[in-house]
Amino acid sequence: MHDVLLKITDLHVSYGKKAILRGASFDVRNGECLTLLGANGSGKSTSMNAICGFVKPVSGSISLNGTELAGKGPHTIFKQGVAQVSQARDLFPDLSVEDNLRLGAMQRGKGKAAQVLADIYDRFPRLAERRRQATRTLSGGEQQMVAIGRALMSSPLILLLDEPSGGLSPQFCEEIATIMDQLKSEGVTMLMVEQNLNLAFRAADRFIVLRDGQVVDGGDVAAMAGDHDAIVRNIYL
Amino acid sequence: MFLQLTLSGVSQGAIYALIALSLTVVYRSTTIVSFGHGDFVMAGAFLTYVLVVAIGIAFLPASLIAIVAMFLLGVAFSRGLIGPIRGGPHVGLALMSISFGFTLRGIARTVWGREVLPMPRVFDIDPIFIGSVVITGDALFIISIVAVLLVVFFTVLHFTDIGKMVQAVYQSERGARLIGIDVERFHNFSWGLGAALGAVAGVLIAPISLLHPDLGASFLIKGFAAMTLGGFGSLAGAVLGGLLLGVAEQYSGAYIDTTLIDITAYLLIIAVLLIRPRGLFGRKVVVKV
Numbered sequence: 240m241h242d243v244l245l246k247i248t249d250l251h252v253s254y255g256k257k258a259i260l261r262g263a264s265f266d267v268r269n270g271e272c273l274t275l276l277g278a279n280g281s282g283k284s285t286s287m288n289a290i291c292g293f294v295k296p297v298s299g300s301i302s303l304n305g306t307e308l309a310g311k312g313p314h315t316i317f318k319q320g321v322a323q324v325s326q327a328r329d330l331f332p333d334l335s336v337e338d339n340l341r342l343g344a345m346q347r348g349k350g351k352a353a354q355v356l357a358d359i360y361d362r363f364p365r366l367a368e369r370r371r372q373a374t375r376t377l378s379g380g381e382q383q384m385v386a387i388g389r390a391l392m393s394s395p396l397i398l399l400l401d402e403p404s405g406g407l408s409p410q411f412c413e414e415i416a417t418i419m420d421q422l423k424s425e426g427v428t429m430l431m432v433e434q435n436l437n438l439a440f441r442a443a444d445r446f447i448v449l450r451d452g453q454v455v456d457g458g459d460v461a462a463m464a465g466d467h468d469a470i471v472r473n474i475y476l
Numbered sequence: 477m478f479l480q481l482t483l484s485g486v487s488q489g490a491i492y493a494l495i496a497l498s499l500t501v502v503y504r505s506t507t508i509v510s511f512g513h514g515d516f517v518m519a520g521a522f523l524t525y526v527l528v529v530a531i532g533i534a535f536l537p538a539s540l541i542a543i544v545a546m547f548l549l550g551v552a553f554s555r556g557l558i559g560p561i562r563g564g565p566h567v568g569l570a571l572m573s574i575s576f577g578f579t580l581r582g583i584a585r586t587v588w589g590r591e592v593l594p595m596p597r598v599f600d601i602d603p604i605f606i607g608s609v610v611i612t613g614d615a616l617f618i619i620s621i622v623a624v625l626l627v628v629f630f631t632v633l634h635f636t637d638i639g640k641m642v643q644a645v646y647q648s649e650r651g652a653r654l655i656g657i658d659v660e661r662f663h664n665f666s667w668g669l670g671a672a673l674g675a676v677a678g679v680l681i682a683p684i685s686l687l688h689p690d691l692g693a694s695f696l697i698k699g700f701a702a703m704t705l706g707g708f709g710s711l712a713g714a715v716l717g718g719l720l721l722g723v724a725e726q727y728s729g730a731y732i733d734t735t736l737i738d739i740t741a742y743l744l745i746i747a748v749l750l751i752r753p754r755g756l757f758g759r760k761v762v763v764k765v
Contacts, residue, residue, distance in 0.1 A: 264660065292653075293650075296480070312658065313654070314653060314655075314656045314657060314658040314659075316657035317653075317654070317655065318656055322654070323654055325650070325654060327650075329646075329648050329650045329651035329654055330648065331644045331647040331648055332536055332648075332653060333643070334640065334643060334644065334647065334648055336644070338640050341637075342640060342641065342644050342655050343655050345637055345640075345641060345656070346654065346655060346657060347656055389654075389655065390654075391653070393656070408651055414762040420574030463621070
């Protein structure tokens, strides 16, 4: 197995004539959590969307375990093992919690869906209690649990999390942080965009800083312990 | 008389329900209002006519061939004409649908002119008498076929994995892409299914009415009226709206004036939009300003 699971090389992405990513390169190693940092418009979410196939890169490479993903559709990329928890969650509001979760395994991981579903209910007991409820009736934090659970149902090779704590109360942020700790301890490879730097640094092994669509900084979170201010300055100044 | 009218209304309304359902299937999955849909209904009816009258195939296999052919035509329309402009302005998509519909109509006119064609009678079912109510063979056939189709449709939609995936796409296309569904292929399938359901309506209409190239236009309005009454975008609402429209036409024609039959659909659209714009099952749309 490759040490590097996902390799982004010289990625260029534009929306119309506006270039968002201008030659970004970085990689995600097996079993680690990498967090993308950067100011608004730096290209964090665009990176996530390009990896998942929601936007087609102008040029560059996105390689998962040696398989090229750039230019492929989201359904093909998902089947290769890339699952995203999007910022808007994009759940199916009128379907029950259980249907939302089961749907996550219908195109990938169907064979072990029952076992994974049981694991997810163990991980999120609150979802087990609400399994018959329509997801639109859940709180924001519970919906985020469904979104994470749905992505995990496909037993992905890499889990992409776009602002997992976005819009949640401090209590739910703590729950999300705990969930991410568990996922890390289980060896789930994660790529995360997170504005909440406390959560970002708590969960991540490494970070990279994007500015104007390029990687301008990066390193081990542990090595930067106590000097988060330097990273913040690099992001915003 | 009341029961007889209700029965006739349900029989006619079953066809409207099918057309409204086929329009809703396309609308829910693609958000396109298929203004050319009436011509899919017409094409289904004419194709059956050609297969039965010109080629001599029995009605049932001819119907199945016509329905499958219309499914394929719907898929081809989606892939060839909607696909390249998907993502563009909605008005362009609607215009493409209208243009394709008129093209189908034009082809029918080229072949048959403005002739009115009688389809040979195919249902040989004796009427059933229940007291003073007569259930004709036509009504029995139409209601039975539509009932079976609806039961199958809603059972698949609500109780199978495929149905859950369909609902998923209806509720969040981006969410559906996030779980690996090929949404473009789903759109193509939906156009095919919409065209096929429209063709079923055409097949049911063919033996009980005279065929002409413009017949789709009136059925399109009935479909829109049924959708409006049931709640635009609601699948169950489309079916109920169709049945209620059929019954309303019969009542208004019998109890008020027969000329009202032809304009009941228009009056219904006006009334619903004024009194309850979201229809019976539509969701209330809240616009933040």
